[in-house]
Amino acid sequence: ALVPAKQILDEAKKGGYGVGAYNVNNMEQIQAIMDAAKETQSPVIIQASRGALKYASFTYLGYLMKAAVIENPDIPVAMHLDHGNSLESAIKAIDLGFSSVMIDGSLLEDGKTASDYAYNVKVTKSVVEYAHARGVSVEAEIGTLGGIEDGVGSGTIHLTDPQEAKKFVEATGVDSLAIAIGTSHGAYKFKETPKLAFDVLKEIRGLINIPIVLHGASSVPKALIDEVNKYGGKMPGAQGVPIEQLQESVKLGVQKINVDTDGRLAITAAIRKVFTETPEKFDPRDYLGPARTALKNLIVTKMKDFGTAGHA
Numbered sequence: 001a002l003v004p005a006k007q008i009l010d011e012a013k014k015g016g017y018g019v020g021a022y023n024v025n026n027m028e029q030i031q032a033i034m035d036a037a038k039e040t041q042s043p044v045i046i047q048a049s050r051g052a053l054k055y056a057s058f059t060y061l062g063y064l065m066k067a068a069v070i071e072n073p074d075i076p077v078a079m080h081l082d083h084g085n086s087l088e089s090a091i092k093a094i095d096l097g098f099s100s101v102m103i104d105g106s107l108l109e110d111g112k113t114a115s116d117y118a119y120n121v122k123v124t125k126s127v128v129e130y131a132h133a134r135g136v137s138v139e140a141e142i143g144t145l146g147g148i149e150d151g152v153g154s155g156t157i158h159l160t161d162p163q164e165a166k167k168f169v170e171a172t173g174v175d176s177l178a179i180a181i182g183t184s185h186g187a188y189k190f191k192e193t194p195k196l197a198f199d200v201l202k203e204i205r206g207l208i209n210i211p212i213v214l215h216g217a218s219s220v221p222k223a224l225i226d227e228v229n230k231y232g233g234k235m236p237g238a239q240g241v242p243i244e245q246l247q248e249s250v251k252l253g254v255q256k257i258n259v260d261t262d263g264r265l266a267i268t269a270a271i272r273k274v275f276t277e278t279p280e281k282f283d284p285r286d287y288l289g290p291a292r293t294a295l296k297n298l299i300v301t302k303m304k305d306f307g308t309a310g311h312a
């Protein structure tokens, strides 16, 4: 059933487990995630970025996400807008039936960065007011991760200031808070083995009482990168957040774990394999099918690793 993300994440906070929020752009991704949720009996957050909604169109992607809910009446599902950048984008998603929205106050409507605390509070409050009146959850963000959020991929990171996070939560009334503790979007997160700022996470957890969100939390598994490269890809130096550090984050109080890149890698590896091994194939089902299966298997593993399995 469709539920607000708040319901899923509050439960996760009580139970001490993490819930993956998986990005979707098309039917196969949605089906893979739902198959994994069904198999592992996990609550799930399916999320669409503004880019995804532009690629597929609001209507196509929104209705595909709704189909996921209809097909899985026993699984708690939240439909979430990822990295909304304005009240307008939140309204559009909510009117389409999303049960949760992120307002990323570090983004301006023109895509440029606005690391302005006052602007963040103002735009977040406006979204909270509209969303809460309709039973929709709101995620906001304090601190910056680098990657896509600074628009240039320079990887500039400003870790979240715990006191500012506390002040922000009190000022806005948001339901969950994305924090920056050293994660980063994309497949090239780090130059060396990362070490998330657990001390900062602990301090924030001690100061705020709502669920905490980690963006840029893909692990970029070496096995997937090797597979992509083996079948003609070229992704040297790709690196992500080791699963052990995500599990430690969950222990310390993170509830929502955003994953997009790892799913992209699983899909790409599977499609490259089909194209390389059976170049005579040309029916999209012959490569999108294996891609869907590969993504499902990846997410089953994540649902077990994050502790989501069995909590549907």
Ligand code: G3H
Pocket (backbone or CB within 6 Å): 023, 049, 050, 051, 052, 082, 083, 148, 185, 260, 261
């Ligand atoms: O946080 C970003 C997600 O990975 C979505 O990426 O804007 O390319 O759809 P996208």
Ligand code: 13P
Pocket (backbone or CB within 6 Å): 023, 082, 083, 184, 185, 186, 187, 214, 215, 216, 217, 218, 219, 258, 259, 260, 261, 262
């Ligand atoms: P990754 O690029 O690490 O998968 O992060 C995805 C994300 O944060 C979506 O909002």
Ligand code: ZN
Pocket (backbone or CB within 6 Å): 083, 185, 215, 216, 258
């Ligand atoms: Zn993100």
